[in-house]
Amino acid sequence: MILTDLDEHDILKGLRTLLAQKGIAGPAEIAERIVQTDAANPGQGAAMVARAWTDPPYRALMLADGTKAAEAMGIPMRGLPPLGVLENQPGLHHLVVCTLCSCYPRAVLGYPPFWYKSAAYRAKAVRSPRALLREFGTELAAEVAIRVVDSTADYRWMVLPQRPAGTEGWDAARLAAIVREGDMIGVTIPSA
Amino acid sequence: MTRPALLPAGTRVRVRLDWPETRGPCHIRTPYYLRGQEGVVERPLGRFRNPEQLAFARPAEELALYHVRFDLRRIWPEADADLLVELFETWLEAA
Numbered sequence: 001m002i003l004t005d006l007d008e009h010d011i012l013k014g015l016r017t018l019l020a021q022k023g024i025a026g027p028a029e030i031a032e033r034i035v036q037t038d039a040a041n042p043g044q045g046a047a048m049v050a051r052a053w054t055d056p057p058y059r060a061l062m063l064a065d066g067t068k069a070a071e072a073m074g075i076p077m078r079g080l081p082p083l084g085v086l087e088n089q090p091g092l093h094h095l096v097v098c099t100l101c102s103c104y105p106r107a108v109l110g111y112p113p114f115w116y117k118s119a120a121y122r123a124k125a126v127r128s129p130r131a132l133l134r135e136f137g138t139e140l141a142a143e144v145a146i147r148v149v150d151s152t153a154d155y156r157w158m159v160l161p162q163r164p165a166g167t168e169g170w171d172a173a174r175l176a177a178i179v180r181e182g183d184m185i186g187v188t189i190p191s192a
Numbered sequence: 193m194t195r196p197a198l199l200p201a202g203t204r205v206r207v208r209l210d211w212p213e214t215r216g217p218c219h220i221r222t223p224y225y226l227r228g229q230e231g232v233v234e235r236p237l238g239r240f241r242n243p244e245q246l247a248f249a250r251p252a253e254e255l256a257l258y259h260v261r262f263d264l265r266r267i268w269p270e271a272d273a274d275l276l277v278e279l280f281e282t283w284l285e286a287a
Contacts, residue, residue: 082238086276095273099223126225126264129273146273148264153221153257153278154240 036076041110044075045158046179048108050172053163062160063087070108080107080156086149087160088186093144094159095133095186097125098151105156109181116185126150136187149186159186166192198256199284203233205260206287207279212244219247222283230287231262234276242280256281 003011019025025033048069052059062069066083077083083105086094098104099122104112115121124132129146133139140146149157161183167175182188199205209228212218221243237257245252260279264271 084237099225100221126271126275127268128270129264147261148273148275150223150275150277152223153243153280155237155257155278 037106040075040106040108042179042181042184043176044070044073044110045105045108045181045184046176047172048073048075049160049179049184050176052160053167053175054172059160066108066158075108077107082155083108084155084157085160086147086157088162088189090162091144092147093133093140093186093189094147094149095125095129096149096151096157096159097122099123099126100150100152103151103156105158105184107156108158109184113181113185133187136182138188158184160184161186161190164190164192195256198236199233199258199281201233201235204230204287205233205258205284206230207260208283208285210283217248219244222279223277225267226262226277226279229262229267231260231277234259234261237278240280242282258284260284 016027016030019030020027048062051073052062052069058069058072061072062085066085067077067080069085070083071077086096088094098116102112102117104116106112121132124135126148129148130140133146151157161179163175164178167178178190178192180188180190183190207222207226207229211227212220235258237259239254240257241252242255243252257278257280259276262275262277264273264275
């Protein structure tokens with residue numbers, strides 16, 4: 001039998017049957033997980049970031065245990081890889097990549113942008129990160145160090161960007177609206 | 193059986209210079225560009241089942257996973273950055 005000669009629907013049906021027979025995942029659980037996966041979007045991560053900017057105990061929780069911080073915002077994390085959060089600082093900028101494949105914090109950011117899985121992004125992120133950031137329009141001051149985060153194993157990583165100047169007095173909803181997915185990958189930085 | 197103590201933050205380590213890919217089918221979570229490179233343990237991340245075994249549905253023991261920091265300039269002079277990466281204990285040796 002050659003797998004690629006089979007009809008894809010037959011393969012999927014066979015896989016679902018085996019998952020149920022082996023007690024790994026039943027139809028209801030698979031349906032629930034598909035709904036959760038499709039519903040995940042960068043707005044969830046942005047809400048976490050905005051809350052971290054306005055709620056110091058939440059920021060501390062987010063940096064210590066990203067999974068708990070996501071769950072505190074109602075984001076389903078059960079059975080998913082632990083979430084780690086890395087905070088940008090005045091002299092330190094984080095950039096997340098998965099050079100091996102496509103590890104991405106989908107639970108809090110949704111599906112990755114198309115370029116995240118490209119060979120070009122993955123290679124440039126580790127080899128010439130400052131030039132890569134320039135391609136995204138992000139010009140860091142020379143004294144800002146770059147820390148590339150190669151997501152290779154069991155964690156998923158997101159960046160907590162710095163709160164931009166000019167947002168004093170803004171509430172969390174207004175702050176969340178300026179946080180884009182790229183800010184939480186580290187290819188861009190938010191601005192007011 | 194007692195587990196060996198976790199390596200504390202600041203421990204200097206070297207990634208094993210090994211190429212299991214040359215010996216047969218395998219599933220490795222240690223990037224090529226770090227093999228043989230020296231880094232510093234940033235912090236232990238916990239214990240996770242060995243993906244090199246899990247990928248083949250073989251019994252998989254739990255291994256310590258570390259966030260290890262490297263100077264990327266020592267690998268690519270133009271890199272101008274450092275790197276944090278998750279590595280399993282079986283890939284790390286004393287440096």
